[in-house]
Amino acid sequence: MTTDYAKLRERAAQEVTSELAKVKDPFLRRAAAEEVRDQAHMDLSSLKEERKRLIAAAALYEFRPNLHDEFGIGRVHLRRLAMLHLRGLDARDDWITPPPWPADRVKAARAAGVPHPENVVEEAAKVAARYEYAEARRAAAVAHLEAAQEAVRTAGGRVKVDPLERPDFDTIRETARKEIVEEFATLAAGPEERLRRAADAVDQAEEEAAALLPERDAALSTLAFYTTARGVYLSAGLSRQGMARVLERALHLPRGSKLPVRADQPAAARGAGVRFVPDAAKELPRLATAYEAAQARRSAAIEVRDSAVLVLHAAPYGWSRTQLADAIDRDPKVVARVVAPEENS
Structure with missing residues (x-):
């Protein structure tokens, strides 16, 4: 059974919060948070290489769709680890997108001397879960350290910031949309290769956006709750309603809830564990720009991918929905929405 990594990370963070809540003295609590952070860092260091080795072996010898979910990572990350092991421990990892999978993963892995441990998927999942647990504990400890510094800085009011x-x-x-459109407009390749490249572009954009979103929201929440900034949504690429959704989530409020009045927001945010991002005024525009560009590339790449799906589904190719789903590493329902939209209307 696949580990629910979101729940695992949440449980790890809650454990750290509970541990530190017992320490009332702020200086002792800071020391305790540093101890948790350092222990988690040591755990991560001890697991790092074993995790990479096992995940790479699992990806090469026992690949299946959505295998990445069993390790709590993204599709591109899974392929990156596998290709690094195929190319040797000294291979550079500076690809924008990792090289494509070899035609025969097992043959390539054997040729590269990559070991195939027994029960590799299960063993990799166990190590991955321990790794993600330690990483979540470290992140929670760091957040508590930042919160301690923020509490001093924002005592009695809001931090003054320049216009955003x-x-x-x-x-x-x-x-960003034109980058994708122009890339594929000049691509001299058949529909199968276009499909593969477009699917890779979708995966890459999704992972970029997923990595940026928590940072963007943390910077936005800092500015909205802890500083004098006004019109923060205009620096985040959001509408007023979109920003309200972000702030509701930060305060753990149901969708559509009324936010606290401005005077009460710093205290409410501290009570909800919203961390303070020191350089939020500089970071938000940068993060929001990168996030919106990634989302635009994703949308454009999906259009290219779906066009290739339609071509390969039709004559003379006649690919089945299952073949197409395997090719783009997505659920067959995704393909169904493209080739038979009437079924989903």
Whole structure:
């Protein structure tokens, strides 16, 4: 059974919060948080290489769709680890997108001398769960350390910040969309290769956006709750309603809830464990720009991918829904929405 990594990380964070809540003295609590952070860091260091080795072996010898979910990582990350092991321990990991899978993963792995441990998927999942647990504990401890510093800085009111940069998000999105459109417009390749490359582009954009979103939301929450900044949504590429959704989640409120009045927000945010991001005023425009660009690339790549799906599903290729789903490493329902939209209407 696949580990629910979201729940595992949540449990690890809650454990750290409970442990530190017992320490009332702020200086002792800071020391305790540092101890948790350092122990988690040592745990991560001891698990890092074994995790990479086992996940790579599992990906090469026993690959299946959504295997990455069993290790709590993304599709591109899974392929990156596998390709690193195929190319040797000294291989550079500076790819924008990792090289494509070899035609025969098992043959390539054997040729590269990659070991195939017994029960490798199960063993890799066990190590991955321990790794993610330690990483979540470290992140929680770091957040508590930052919260201690924030509590001092924001005591009695809000931190003053200069007016925020307001990027031109329409232009940013259009530029990012054109990057994908132009890349595939000049690609001299058949529909199968176009499908593979478009699927890779979707995966890459999704993982970029997923990595950026928590940082963007943390910076936005800091500015909205702890500083004098106004019109924060304009620097985040959001509407007022979109920003309200982010702030509701930060305060653990149900969707559509009324936010506390501005004067009560710093205390409410501290009570909800919202961390303070020291450079939020500089970081938010940068993070939001990168996030919106990634989302625009994803949308454009999905259009290219879906067009290739339609071509390969039709004559003379006649690929089945299952073949197409395997090719893009997605659930067959994704393919069904493209080739038979009437079934989902």
